[in-house]
Amino acid sequence: MSDLTLRLFRGDAQGGEIREYRVPVEEGMVVLDAVLRVQSRQSNELACRWNCKAGKCGSCSAEVNGRPRLMCMTRLDLFPEGEPLTVTPIKTFPVIRDLATDVSWNFETNKRITPFTPKADADWKFFQHDVERAQEFRKCIECFLCQNVCHVLRDHDLKDAFMGPRFLVRTAGLEMHPLDVADRLRYLKDEGGIGYCNITKCCTEVCPEKITITDNAIIALKERVVDRFYDPLTWLWRLLTGRRSK
Amino acid sequence: MASYETRDYDVLVVGAGGAGLRAAIEASALGVKTGLVCKSLLGKAHTVMAEGGMAAAVASVDPEDTWRVHFRDTMKGGKMLNHWRMAQLHAMESPERVRELQEWGAIFDRTAVGGISQRAFGGHTYKRLCHVGDRTGLEMIRTLQDRGVHAGMDVHMECTITHLLKDGERIAGAFGYFRESGLFVLFRAKAVVLATGGVGKAFKVTSNSWEYTGDGHVLAYEAGADMVDMEFMQFHPTGMVWPPSVRGTLVTEGVRGDGGVLKNSKGERFMFSYIPEAFKNDVAASEEEASRWLAGDKQARRPPELLTRDVCARAIVSEVREGRGSPHGGVLLDIAYMDSEYVKRRLPSMHHQFMELAGMDITKEPMEVGPTAHYAMGGVRVDPETQAATVPGLFAAGEAAGGMHGANRLGGNSLSDLVVFGRRAGQGAAEYAKSLREKPRVNLAEAEACAKELLESFNRSEGENPFVVHEALQDMMEKNAGIVRNEKDLRAAIDALAGLRKRASGVKVSGTRQYNPGWNEAIDLKNLLTVSELLARAALERKESRGAHTREDYPDYDKAFAKVNVVIRRRDGAMQVAQEPLPEMPDELKKLLEGESA
Numbered sequence: 001m002s003d004l005t006l007r008l009f010r011g012d013a014q015g016g017e018i019r020e021y022r023v024p025v026e027e028g029m030v031v032l033d034a035v036l037r038v039q040s041r042q043s044n045e046l047a048c049r050w051n052c053k054a055g056k057c058g059s060c061s062a063e064v065n066g067r068p069r070l071m072c073m074t075r076l077d078l079f080p081e082g083e084p085l086t087v088t089p090i091k092t093f094p095v096i097r098d099l100a101t102d103v104s105w106n107f108e109t110n111k112r113i114t115p116f117t118p119k120a121d122a123d124w125k126f127f128q129h130d131v132e133r134a135q136e137f138r139k140c141i142e143c144f145l146c147q148n149v150c151h152v153l154r155d156h157d158l159k160d161a162f163m164g165p166r167f168l169v170r171t172a173g174l175e176m177h178p179l180d181v182a183d184r185l186r187y188l189k190d191e192g193g194i195g196y197c198n199i200t201k202c203c204t205e206v207c208p209e210k211i212t213i214t215d216n217a218i219i220a221l222k223e224r225v226v227d228r229f230y231d232p233l234t235w236l237w238r239l240l241t242g243r244r245s246k
Numbered sequence: 247m248a249s250y251e252t253r254d255y256d257v258l259v260v261g262a263g264g265a266g267l268r269a270a271i272e273a274s275a276l277g278v279k280t281g282l283v284c285k286s287l288l289g290k291a292h293t294v295m296a297e298g299g300m301a302a303a304v305a306s307v308d309p310e311d312t313w314r315v316h317f318r319d320t321m322k323g324g325k326m327l328n329h330w331r332m333a334q335l336h337a338m339e340s341p342e343r344v345r346e347l348q349e350w351g352a353i354f355d356r357t358a359v360g361g362i363s364q365r366a367f368g369g370h371t372y373k374r375l376c377h378v379g380d381r382t383g384l385e386m387i388r389t390l391q392d393r394g395v396h397a398g399m400d401v402h403m404e405c406t407i408t409h410l411l412k413d414g415e416r417i418a419g420a421f422g423y424f425r426e427s428g429l430f431v432l433f434r435a436k437a438v439v440l441a442t443g444g445v446g447k448a449f450k451v452t453s454n455s456w457e458y459t460g461d462g463h464v465l466a467y468e469a470g471a472d473m474v475d476m477e478f479m480q481f482h483p484t485g486m487v488w489p490p491s492v493r494g495t496l497v498t499e500g501v502r503g504d505g506g507v508l509k510n511s512k513g514e515r516f517m518f519s520y521i522p523e524a525f526k527n528d529v530a531a532s533e534e535e536a537s538r539w540l541a542g543d544k545q546a547r548r549p550p551e552l553l554t555r556d557v558c559a560r561a562i563v564s565e566v567r568e569g570r571g572s573p574h575g576g577v578l579l580d581i582a583y584m585d586s587e588y589v590k591r592r593l594p595s596m597h598h599q600f601m602e603l604a605g606m607d608i609t610k611e612p613m614e615v616g617p618t619a620h621y622a623m624g625g626v627r628v629d630p631e632t633q634a635a636t637v638p639g640l641f642a643a644g645e646a647a648g649g650m651h652g653a654n655r656l657g658g659n660s661l662s663d664l665v666v667f668g669r670r671a672g673q674g675a676a677e678y679a680k681s682l683r684e685k686p687r688v689n690l691a692e693a694e695a696c697a698k699e700l701l702e703s704f705n706r707s708e709g710e711n712p713f714v715v716h717e718a719l720q721d722m723m724e725k726n727a728g729i730v731r732n733e734k735d736l737r738a739a740i741d742a743l744a745g746l747r748k749r750a751s752g753v754k755v756s757g758t759r760q761y762n763p764g765w766n767e768a769i770d771l772k773n774l775l776t777v778s779e780l781l782a783r784a785a786l787e788r789k790e791s792r793g794a795h796t797r798e799d800y801p802d803y804d805k806a807f808a809k810v811n812v813v814i815r816r817r818d819g820a821m822q823v824a825q826e827p828l829p830e831m832p833d834e835l836k837k838l839l840e841g842e843s844a
């Protein structure tokens with residue numbers, strides 16, 4: 001098989017450039033293999049993250065020919081032979097060095113979500129159909145590819161105002177747990193900024209876990225928020241009965 | 247003089263997999279100031295990759311199951327070398343830990359009557375692995391991570407600990423660096439919990455990530471702690487073998503638990519020919535009986551594919567050696583004969599993994615699989631109740647600790663081990679920290695010496711590439727200290743390690759300290775060499791074959807070795823290898839094991 005021309009972003013927060021490397025290609029190789037090959041043979045200081053090499057840990061996110069992907073799950077034979085491949089860091093987060101970005105904002109955002117809060121007298125017997133929805137959201141491997149493509153974060157940099165699809169997914173997983181009683185709706189509206197999402201579905205398209213982020217998580221949460229805060233009848237009902245919808 | 251920042255904790259937990267997170271949660275809950283450090287980002291430790299499940303006698307599928315049976319299976323799987331008290335505590339407490347995870351928000355798959363679903367795994371008498379499809383580790387780590395960030399601990403991500411510091415005999419802190427900036431940090435701490443995981447990167451074909459360089463093992467050893475059972479390295483029977491770039495990537499035992507069968511190139515279901523005497527009564531005698539078991543017949547016995555991992559791995563090696571291997575040097579693992587919807591539901595991530603990486607559909611074709619270095623049974627010798635190492639102030643839990651699994655770990659027993667003993671380590675460390683009247687003092691000259699040592703590789707004008715030296719080590723260990731061993735090869739390994747050590751101490755690193763994998767690799771390499779030597783020396787000492795340790799020059803069990811653990815400690819700067827009697831088991835537990843031989 002022919003060699004691959006790999007064009008990698010090299011640089012740091014101050015800036016950088018694309019540099020070219022030639023890498024020998026073996027059958028079945030993925031983009032991460034090619035990058036690690038450069039690291040182990042040509043440029044030991046090439047920074048990138050990886051752990052599982054099997055799409056399970058969400059460490060190796062990058063943009064391959066401009067498309068956000070897990071490098072470990074992207075085979076080289078997906079691309080036309082003989083053409084160069086360009087790998088750059090995910091764009092929405094500041095570069096540390098080369099392909100490693102500073103994703104700490106995500107960990108901070110996560111901390112602000114009210115954690116799982118079960119009913120005091122919860123009966124832990126429940127059925128597969130009760131949890132199918134929540135389980136879908138719990139598949140998230142925190143690759144932050146959805147955060148990376150969401151225009152609210154990527155183009156408008158509204159990180160202070162909007163938690164982003166990943167954390168809407170997390171919140172949906174908590175809200176749809178059959179035994180959870182915490183109330184995250186006001187938070188979603190005021191701090192989480194769910195209103196910023198205009199359902200473009202770009203997040204859903206890139207999710208390597210195929211979580212239907214927009215339809216199943218975001219729209220469902222939006223409905224709850226609308227029910228609560230914008231629907232006078234529900235609001236009155238709740239005021240009178242002291243009940244909230246869950 | 248290299249500068250460093252200083253942080254103060256009562257308890258410092260090194261490692262943020264299941265064991266470290268659980269330890270840090272417990273220590274925080276007990277009101278001591280707790281810090282948690284990890285080499286990767288939070289949530290990316292090996293625990294996230296665990297697939298098949300977490301073993302605990304919850305008995306929601308097979309009501310006959312009890313901790314006693316789990317205890318017996320674990321001891322039998324470990325060929326009776328396990329520390330009995332660890333195996334007992336593990337079996338007794340794991341159901342509680344499963345329920346605790348559930349109460350913290352984990353959502354395990356359900357049974358038809360609304361309980362926790364459990365699947366079959368090798369060596370477990372009953373269906374015992376609580377699971378979430380085949381992504382159980384993700385569920386565990388996310389649950390602990392989300393709990394942990396609200397527990398009041400500080401988390402330092404992408405921070406590598408390189409040295410432990412002592413005040414006299416006891417632990418006084420740890421030294422390390424932040425990957426992102428390359429800057430140094432001194433943690434002053436009353437107690438340190440090592441939860442750094444395993445050593446798989448010493449081998450060429452492995453299911454483990456770059457992080458598994460035996461750091462915790464070596465930190466403990468160098469601090470003077472006893473290391474136990476280092477000769478036992480588990481080679482998981484089913485790693486991917488094709489394409490080359492994914493060689494070693496794990497194929498969960500859940501495939502076999504859910505009906506997958508192993509076949510050779512002639513189409514024979516060869517495991518029927520490899521049933522050891524001690525397991526004859528536990529395993530189906532025919533394919534017909536095995537299919538009845540799969541269909542749920544409680545009278546039928548388990549298929550031989552569910553023999554313990556050591557047995558399956560050796561069987562695969564024999565089949566390949568005798569020329570009955572698959573095209574790329576493995577054997578075939580077939581679950582394509584089963585209903586494809588069932589396979590996709592039970593094994594979604596395996597389906598995805600093969601589809602994406604090997605370009606094949608496991609619901610249509612058999613997988614090609616072969617052994618892969620997977621799990622270190624050996625580790626820091628600890629007190630079962632508190633996980634205290636033999637150095638005061640030092641604790642260890644999870645894969646970094648030894649004793650629990652003896653000569654071979656049963657699948658699923660790691661995830662449960664992490665939370666049972668992670669919790670105990672957190673407790674042990676917190677109580678120890680509280681009991682100290684004065685904070686141990688760090689000798690600052692020592693901290694500076696650490697910093698200086700870490701920078702040496704930058705100062706060379708020429709030297710070898712650290713990645714190349716690492717690869718040479720992996721080839722050497724695979725060849726000389728892999729699945730099948732003998733005295734000559736093990737001695738060759740020890741000699742080769744001396745040469746590699748010389749090469750490693752002359753590697754050259756370029757660039758700056760900021761996020762520099764070459765520099766990080768040069769540092770990890772030292773640990774890999776030491777842990778490889780621990781492994782090789784222990785393997786040389788055990789002149790018998792038992793569990794994961796196979797010696798072709800001593801192919802059988804040996805009565806004398808049945809009674810001892812191999813222990814290694816550092817004395818006068820050298821590795822001192824000793825055989826020490828197993829801890830005495832109380833009679834009531836002996837009774838549980840009656841009739842079982844190892």
Ligand SMILES: Cc1cc2nc3c(=O)[nH]c(=O)nc-3n(C[C@H](O)[C@H](O)[C@H](O)COP(=O)(O)OP(=O)(O)OC[C@H]3O[C@@H](n4cnc5c(N)ncnc54)[C@H](O)[C@@H]3O)c2cc1C
Binds near residue numbers: 263266292294406496
């Ligand atoms: C692919 C795969 C599948 C598996 N499936 C199962 C299964 O189904 N069931 C089961 O029971 N077991 C399974 N195992 C085994 C099990 O997952 C591991 O043994 C277990 O997760 C180890 O947990 P741990 O907490 O000890 O370490 P890990 O989860 O590996 O965490 C180690 C931590 O230590 C940190 N660390 C290491 N060195 C340093 C250092 N020098 N400084 C700072 N931090 C450091 C790392 O960054 C990491 O955070 C599987 C293993 C693999 C690889």
Ligand code: SF4
Binds near residue numbers: 151164165196197201
């Ligand atoms: S659907 Fe919403 S969250 Fe997803 S990318 Fe579009 S705006 Fe962002």
Ligand code: SF4
Binds near residue numbers: 141142147
């Ligand atoms: S929701 Fe999907 S894309 Fe977003 S972080 Fe999770 S796995 Fe990645």
Ligand code: FES
Binds near residue numbers: 049050054057070
């Ligand atoms: S390395 Fe884990 S997802 Fe790519």
